[in-house]
Amino acid sequence: EKDKKKIKDLRDYLLKELKDIFPTLKVNGGLKDRLVNNLNIYLPGYKAEDILIYLDRNMISVSTGSACSARSLEPSKVILNLGYNQERARNSIRITLGRQNTTSEVNKVISIFKKLKNQLK
Structure with a gap:
């Protein structure tokens, strides 16, 4: 139970920071x-x-x-079944956290997403 709270807190923190970087971010x-x-x-x-x-x-x-189906290049059937279009299903990403992940690691991910925004846009 303690692990679940820690992971949820990390996930919510990551999401908040990613939304700050990418204001148009959508959660599936x-x-x-x-x-x-x-x-x-x-x-x-x-x-x-x-x-x-x-x-x-x-x-x-x-x-x-x-x-x-992590290695498939097909649009995510899960995302399609949620009612989203092909574009969104094809271009969504799944981030998974575990009990061993730390705030420091999440901060590294956030930092890399900031760089990604500047490099890919």
Whole structure:
């Protein structure tokens, strides 16, 4: 239970900071009915593939699909089933946190997203 709160707090902090960087950021699905370690976002104007490559080069692992289809280049069926369009389903990314993640690591991710915004836009 303590781990869940810590992970949720990290997720919520990451989301707040990402929204500050990307004001048009959209969260896929609600925050209430999801696993606390999961954040699935869409950044209008950015291609998920470009984001993945940039983050990977900076030692940050994210995915574009559900955990069971993480290597697929197809639009996320989960995002489509939530009623979102192909563009959003194809260009959304999934960030997963764990109990071993720290605030320092999340701050590193935030810093890299700030650089990403300047590099990819």
